[in-house]
Amino acid sequence: MSKLRIGIIGTGGRGIHCFGKTFVGSHADEVEIVALADSNPVRAQGAKTELGIACELHDSAAELACRRDLDAIVIASVDCSHEEHALLALEHGKHVYIEKPLAITVEGCLKVIEAARRGNKVLSMGFNLRHNAVVHKLRELVEQGVFGRIFSLQAIEHYNGGRTYHSRWNRQKASTGGLWIHKGSHDFDVINYLMGPQARPARVACFANVSVFRPDQLPFPLRDGVAAGPRCSVCPYVKECPDAAPANDNLLFNDETAAIDGYYRDECMYLSAKDTHDQGIAIVEYDNGATASHSEYFATPLTNRHYLIEGTASHGEGDLHDSCVHWQTRWSNERFECRIGPQKGGHGGSDPSIIQAFLDSVRTGSKPRATAIDGLWSVAVGVAAEKSRAEKRVVELSDLFDPRCDLLRD
Template sequence: MKKVRIGVIGAGLRGGLAQYWHKPDGESEIVALADISEARQQKFQEMIGSPLFLTKDYRDLLNRDDIDAIAVLSPDYLHEEHVIAALQAGKHVYSEKPLAITVEGCDRIIEAWQASGKHLMVGFNMRYMSMYQTMKGLIDSGAIGELKAVWVRHFVGFGGYFYYHDWHGQSKNTTSLLLQKGSHDLDVIHWISGRYTTKVSAFGSLDYYGGNMPNNLTCPECSLKKTCPEYVPHTFTECAFREEIDVEDNNMLIMELEGGVKASYLQCHFTPDYSRNYTFIGTEGRIENDDVNGKVYLKTRKTNTWKEFSDVTYDMKSEKGSHGGADPKIAQDFVELVLYDKEPLTTPFAGRMSVAVGCAATESIRSGGKVVEVSQTSSIVHN
């Protein structure tokens, strides 16, 4: 195989990723799209430029011999169905995170992957961001000694627009936003620390969004749109205060990782700003990021070595492409995985474990904060 011919399922929020795969004169090309919306089909076709096979039924892609791989960019609750069907049809698969919305769903996906002989890659694009690669490199080099604690705060300044004006606001579609939004952060904690979570205790609630507004109310039709702070005129327009919303809009997790490392994760969807703040603390110092200003800070403590004499600030260089240059990198890694068997930075098991933590934390939240063991497995290859 000299070129990966890719069919896409879902042209919604992550549909833009496909532009990095469409290189007709290169090693990958988008050749087909399945999406239930003709309007999204047309917009996607315009973005790609080249003529595509378009359909509303994703199964039409699986039967085509001119498609080598499937990119599953559909809503979370459809990932399990779409990924398994594509693997069973003999296609390589790229799946957006979360891998599924239940641990059992993830395990079924991984079993189908291992039986298929095909490649499966999970879309953890934060592993491809220079900021977090820098932090991992520092920890792996021993710059802060032995890692002991991790603190993460996620200010989701666009939480209402992203998650409460459409399907994300219902737990039947997401389980919770600890899977949809939090899966990135939980994965980064696992990846940078090199350890998976073993147990978790969590608290969370729905304190701002949701309410008693009709489920069929949209922003353009609302009589309060001139004064409502959550009014949006386009794209996602379902009322953010509708009755059916049941997903927590702020969460606080305490986790114990393998080897006794402690971690905390805080997420809020009604903050005025957007930022991810990571702090890793070791026996010889700590590192902390500032993603707003593109910096990573290394702070040292007394060690009776040369290390204690200086702190270091790392300035991130700007990179081209969405998500800080991560999207073109992860797209290329999928191509090289399929063509050359080159191992990417992400793994299916890592995708499973971020979901397992999110599900355990959600169980803890909805049962009063009890300690919940994170589902482990010995029957799946941990790579």
């Protein structure tokens, strides 16, 4: 079997620590990383060193995309570049794995779907939660009809991840479209996946605020004349701050890489300028009358996702932290439990699974578990949630795009 020749755009955490390391590790026999591209050439060089491979480096995605010696491209750049990078890769006839979100606007998603249709190549949407064993089990139960007709779903995310979301680019809408798109797109996709294709999101209402990660909530007293921040690695309060997490000391992220693009990963999450939220709730009505809610909390000691399913036949719950699914029938009140247990690999085993599935799809042409159309539906809910929050009103998805347009037929 000849090796698949792969290029990676975006040599940061996801591109290198997840994809790059997996390719040179457990997939070394079937994959060759031919080229890496990053707008920061020092980071790209650090990535090459970290992977310990002899590959070509590019400082533009366009240069990498037009290489003739690539079968597939992994897009792991910042969210606001996904649309451009996907269009480049598809126009040059490459199979694509694209990290969520597909794009940060609905229009961008539609353009990518159109290009994917024209090119007839695999586009695997990076919804690794679909490969999580708990979500997979819930979906299996849905398909077996265990819940009957689902009329309501709740997704609750606790993520002790203030650092990830409020210390770097993720906190700015210009980079992500907002956290409901950047982060929520995962959960809106899980809700859509469990609802099934016969129900489509129709309208969204949302409330979200910055309640904790703001200057008046610094978790330590300031000393006279001694300012805090701006980054943990230089902050005079690093020893007093329970949230301090200096992060500026590896081959991808250090003073040399930051000298090129000013990108530090440890900006004070209380003082950093941000235009997104640290807690909020989005509620969705589906076109069949079903309802759903997704709530996310970033200032919390917990890291977990919990799903609740209400159906005409059963109530169900899935818990990612406990790796467990249980359900209870409506009239006979029988209770069933499926303990899945810990899975190997990043994100509860979903990273190795989605990577393997992508490679299989490229080799066989099989349809990925999540497509660009799935990417659009989750982004559309996220865009509507951001709009609802900003305009304090219910937002109709049909005001954002035509949900019945031909492009969206699978």
